[in-house]
């Protein structure tokens with residue numbers, strides 16, 4: 001059995017479309033987001049991939065995406081563990097604000113720092129470093145043991161919770177990971193060596 005870890009950011013959400021800071025708020029997927037999730041599932045199916053277990057956050061956009069992917073794999077009802085540890089970075093007081101309006105109100109540079117610095121949290125929210133501090137222990141204790149047991153593990157989560165995970169997996173610095181943008185509904189398939197290092201990485205983009 002090959003240790004396989006599939007990471008997928010949820011499909012486009014209603015608030016992605018409206019350009020609102022989302023964080024722990026819970027909008028659903030748009031039609032496009034639903035279509036992206038189906039496409040993600042079809043691409044994984046085309047690889048001949050079957051999941052043994054899935055993990056997702058407690059937010060509906062990630063759960064819905066994961067469910068759609070499993071449906072495309074012919075695996076409706078597969079054991080799926082939902083945990084708050086995989087939630088999007090909490091955007092605090094910015095949650096619900098329009099990203100362009102926030103730039104006008106707080107300045108382009110400040111908003112960029114809140115969105116793409118590693119350790120500066122937005123007011124009342126989490127930095128990427130704070131997000132990593134909850135995502136990584138969950139990965140190490142709950143997800144990685146499943147992968148290293150030779151299973152194929154699907155993780156349906158969020159732009160920033162997945163960034164935190166990718167940073168650790170790929171051994172990136174805080175500076176490197178904040179430059180990495182994750183598209184909605186694009187699965188990344190990692191095959192891992194027995195020592196947990198990456199044997200191969202494949203991004204299933206159109």
Ligand SMILES: O=C(O)[C@H](O)COP(=O)(O)O
Pocket residue numbers: 020021022023088091115158159160
């Ligand atoms: O929570 C959000 O608003 C998005 O999912 C991610 O936002 P970002 O692109 O500002 O990191």
